[in-house]
Amino acid sequence: MAEPNTLYQYSLLNALMHGISTTGPTLSEALKHGDHGLGTITRLNGEIVIIDNKAYHFPPDYTNLQPLPPTEQMPFLMITRFEPTLTKRLSAPLSMNTLDAALAPLLPAKQNHFLSVKIEGPFSVVRCRFVPAQERPRQSLKELGQRVSPVEFRDVRGTLFGFWSPEYANGFSVAGFHLHFVAEGGEKGGHVTGFEVDGEAVLGAAAIKDYRVELPDSEEFQEEVVTNAQAADLHAVEGARH
Template sequence: MAANEVYQYSIVSALMDGVASHGTPIARVLAHGDHGLGTFRHMVGEMIVLDGAVHQMKADGSVERVTDPAATVTPFATVTRFRPTARARAAVRGKAGLQQLLTRLFPKARNHFLCVRMDGVFRAVEVRTAGGQACAREGMVDVCARQTTHRFEGVRGTIVGFRCPAYVMGVNVAGDHFHFITDDRRRGGHILSFETEGEVDVAAAQMSNFHLELPTEDDEFNEATLVLQAEGIKEAEG
């Protein structure tokens, strides 16, 4: 794939219906991108793909690098070959502040995808991590109801994520979806809130090409209803 094209395996509505027992090897996902987000088999932890390396962020707040992506499976992931087309150095107070900054950088991207990376020191970052399904086909809302939250203060790290247009809700997560990892790659999770400590480096790119691969030969996916649960997705994703 060319730079700044979105590749996605499966859809968020499948996770909502508990389709997470199978998936695709992460090595296949990395063939399409070096920057992105996802989860792992049975929704055990959060995935962050940064500079081509894959990390699993666990329910206790710890992080483990995936050393064998050919043998590790993901039921859902979104990646791109990230090549920034806009950069800024700015203080960012939370998701609302980031939304304003991205709108200023990309004033005509309301109906396009954006890929984002932020590097610097963060005054506070609150994250959550899901511990995984308690049984087969348990949906994402129930899985996330048992999530753990962690707060990191005065940490240097990286935020990775996407802004997706409203019309893809259910295929992906409409709006902003970000994960965080510390510079030492030891802590992280799905961002609930954050605030920078002064200015950080922000890099972003607007994307207009979207490639979707759906699971095949997967009974869970074939039997799922895949009805849009917009409020449930918003609840699960924070």
């Protein structure tokens, strides 16, 4: 079993920007490294969130969520065994724009560590974006990100989970918040670009200083030099805030 509050990552966001997306760990392999996480599946055919060892797949056509098949591979994955060191019961409004303030004292005190973040409760709105699947091998995430479909869920209870990555991590992940959402009951969710909480919610978080990255051992990964994507391109396709 993984140590709590360590972060395992498979592959690089820079690799997805190059369209490298055919191999990765299966769910059973991923769960050896933690119980909460997020990622994408092969050919960028939707994204996933893992909450309490349960994995949900967001199809790119934003239809209802589906359980992730145990044999499906994840060419990009970030996962941790989540044990919050900070827990707050919130009664004041919370949004993506005020999340960093709500995470005090972890931010800014731990701004050069990774953070895991979980919010449970009623959301007045959750804004998500969906990226189409690859139509050909090596189609870049930057190209796919030009055809993003935005979706809003209103007055919904659920769980939001993800990570804060420090500025220097751009390209490995995306600097700032990278968050995914699943509604109570598991019927809808997605990659979060914004949210608002008006009612009482529970915020949990932990600082992460043990960060392990496993690189793909595939011909696809070695076909060309993986270069650093522009920060603006990473944030445009991921919808992150930092």
